[in-house]
Amino acid sequence: MLNKRTSLQIMRDTIxxxxxxxxxxxxxxxxxxxxxxxxxPAIGVAIMGIMFTLIGRTAVYNIPITLFLFTxxxxxxxxxxxxxxxxxxxxxxKGLLSxxxxxxxxxxxxxxxxxxxxxFVVYILIFSVMAWLGFNALxxxxxxxLAASLLLTVFTIGIGLILCSAMxxxxxxxxxxxxxxxPMFFISGIFFCAPMIPPQYWYLFDWNPVFHVTELxxxxxxxxxxxxxxxxxxxxxxxxxxxxxGLSTFYLCRFRFIRS
Amino acid sequence: xxxxxxxxxxxxxxxxxxxxFKDINISLPTDRNIAVLxxxxxxxxxxxxxxxxxxxxxxxxxxxxxxxxxxxxxxGGLQGxxxxxxxxxxxxxxxxxxxxxxxxxxxxxxxxxxxxFDEPVKTYSSGMRSRxxxxxxxxxxxxxxxxxxxxxxxVGDANFRxxxxxxxxxxxxxxxxxxxxxxxxxxxxxxxxxxxIKDKTLIFYDDIDDAISQYQQEYSK
Numbered sequence: 428m429l430n431k432r433t434s435l436q437i438m439r440d441t442i443x444x445x446x447x448x449x450x451x452x453x454x455x456x457x458x459x460x461x462x463x464x465x466x467x468p469a470i471g472v473a474i475m476g477i478m479f480t481l482i483g484r485t486a487v488y489n490i491p492i493t494l495f496l497f498t499x500x501x502x503x504x505x506x507x508x509x510x511x512x513x514x515x516x517x518x519x520x521k522g523l524l525s526x527x528x529x530x531x532x533x534x535x536x537x538x539x540x541x542x543x544x545x546x547f548v549v550y551i552l553i554f555s556v557m558a559w560l561g562f563n564a565l566x567x568x569x570x571x572x573l574a575a576s577l578l579l580t581v582f583t584i585g586i587g588l589i590l591c592s593a594m595x596x597x598x599x600x601x602x603x604x605x606x607x608x609x610p611m612f613f614i615s616g617i618f619f620c621a622p623m624i625p626p627q628y629w630y631l632f633d634w635n636p637v638f639h640v641t642e643l644x645x646x647x648x649x650x651x652x653x654x655x656x657x658x659x660x661x662x663x664x665x666x667x668x669x670x671x672x673g674l675s676t677f678y679l680c681r682f683r684f685i686r687s
Numbered sequence: 688x689x690x691x692x693x694x695x696x697x698x699x700x701x702x703x704x705x706x707x708f709k710d711i712n713i714s715l716p717t718d719r720n721i722a723v724l725x726x727x728x729x730x731x732x733x734x735x736x737x738x739x740x741x742x743x744x745x746x747x748x749x750x751x752x753x754x755x756x757x758x759x760x761x762x763g764g765l766q767g768x769x770x771x772x773x774x775x776x777x778x779x780x781x782x783x784x785x786x787x788x789x790x791x792x793x794x795x796x797x798x799x800x801x802x803x804f805d806e807p808v809k810t811y812s813s814g815m816r817s818r819x820x821x822x823x824x825x826x827x828x829x830x831x832x833x834x835x836x837x838x839x840x841x842v843g844d845a846n847f848r849x850x851x852x853x854x855x856x857x858x859x860x861x862x863x864x865x866x867x868x869x870x871x872x873x874x875x876x877x878x879x880x881x882x883x884i885k886d887k888t889l890i891f892y893d894d895i896d897d898a899i900s901q902y903q904q905e906y907s908k
Contacts, residue, residue: 432783436783437781437783440780440781440782440783441780441781443780444776444777444780444781445777447776447777447780448766448769448773448777451773452768519768520766522764522765522766522767523766523777524741525736525739525740525741525757525758525764526740526741526757526764526778526781527739527740527741527757528781528782529781682743685741685742685743686742686743686745
C-alpha cells in the first residue's frame with residue numbers, strides 16, 4: 428500500500444511518468460531522434476554555409492560563417508521546437524488527462540523540460556565539436572548568452588500556453604500556425620545580422636523578439652560584434668507580456684482542457 | 688459519502704447549451720454497490736466521468752473524502768499511441784510506484800492478450816481495451832473505496848466476464864462499485880442500490896429492485 432503523497436510529490440511523479448512517455452515519442456522508439464536533434468541544426472548550417480561560401484563570403488566581421496550561423500540557428504530551433512511541442516502538448520496527452528493525478532499543466536511542464544534540456548545539450552555539444560575543430564568557440568559573455576536563451580524560453584512558453592488555450596476554442600488554430608511560423612525563419616536574423624540591412628529597413632525586423640534573441644546572442648558570443656538593434660529591454664518586455672497572458676489564459680481554461 | 692453540491696453540466700450543441708444535469712444536490716453512500724440507470728444519452732457516462740475527475744461539471748462541486756478510482760470506461764484512460772505496457776507503466780508511475788515490473792506482469796497475465804500487450808492500444812478491439820482497463824485496476828492494490836465502472840464488462844467475452852466478476856466480488860469487502868450496465872441481471876447480481884437519472888437530476892433508491900421497476904415504468908412505454 429502506498430503512503431499519502433503531498434500535491435508536490437504527486438506532480439513530481441506525474442511529470443516523471445509523462446517524461447518517460449514523451450521522450451519515447453519525441454526521440455522515437457529507435458532513439459534516432461537524438462541524432463536528428465543535433466543533425467537538424469548542423470545540416471541547416473552546412474547548407475547555408477555552402478551557399479555563403481559559394482558567393483564568396485567565409486566570414487562576417489571576422490566571425491567564421493559557421494559560428495555566425497550556429498549562434499542564429501540554435502536559438503531559432505529552440506523557438507520552433509518548443510512552439511510546436513507546446514501547442515500540441517495537451518492534445519497529444521488527452522487520454523491521460525482522465526487520471527485525476529494528471530492536470531493540464533503537467534504535459535506542458537514536461538515538454539518544456541525536455542525541449543530546454545535538449546537545447547542545452549545540443550548547444551554545448553555543437554560548440555564543443557567546433558572548438559575541437561579549431562574554432563574559437565568560447566562565448567565572450569556566457570551569462571548574456573544564457574539570458575538571451577532564457578528570455579526566449581519564457582517568451583515561447585507564453586506563446587505556447589496561449590496556443591493551448593486557443594486550441595480549446597478553435598481546433599484550426601494549428602493550421603494557422605503553419606502560415607504564421609513559416610516566414611519566421613527568414614525574419615529572425617539567422618543568416619544575416621542588423622548591420623547588413625540599411626537602418627531605414629530595420630523596422631521590418633525589430634518588432635520580432637526572436638530577431639532580438641539572435642542579435643543579443645551574437646552580441647554576447649562574439650567580441651567583435653556589437654548589435655545596433657538588439658534590446659534587452661524590448662525582449663524582456665515581450666517575454667513578460669507573453670508569459671503573463673499565457674499563464675492567465677491557461678489558468679482560465681484549466682477546466683476546458685479536461686472538459687474536452 | 689460522495690457529495691454533489693449544486694452540480695450542473697451541459698454540452699454546447701449547435702442549438703445552444705444542452706443540459707445533461709441541472710442543479711443536483713445529493714449525497715451517495717459509499718458502503719454499498721450502486722447501479723446507475725438511465726436510457727442512452729441520459730448522462731450515465733458523463734456522471735461516471737465527473738465522479739472520477741475525468742470531466743468537470745460546469746457549475747457546482749463533487750466532493751468526497753473517499754478514495755475513488757478513475758472511470759473505467761471504453762473511451763479515455765488509455766492513450767492510443769502507447770502500448771498497453773506503456774500505459775500500465777504510466778498509471779503505476781503516477782500513483783507513485785517506482786518499480787513497475789510486477790504490475791506490468793500482473794496486468795499482462797490478467798488481460799491474456801498475448802503479444803498484443805506490446806502493440807499500440809489504438810490497434811485493439813474494444814474487448815481487448817476493456818481487458819487492459821480492467822486488468823489495470825485489478826493488478827494494482829490501490830484499495831479504492833469506490834470503483835467507477837462504465838459498461839466495461841459488456842464488450843468482454845463470457846470467459847472474461849466471469850473472471851472479472853469473480854475478481855470484483857473478492858474485493859467487495861473493501862471496494863464498492865458505482866456501475867453502468869445495460870444488463871439488468873448483471874446489475875441485480877452485483878448492486879444493492881440504484882441511482883436513476885431522471886429530468887436532468889438524480890434519484891437514489893435504497894433497493895435496486897425499486898430503482899429498476901421505477902426505471903422500467905419511466906422509460907419503457
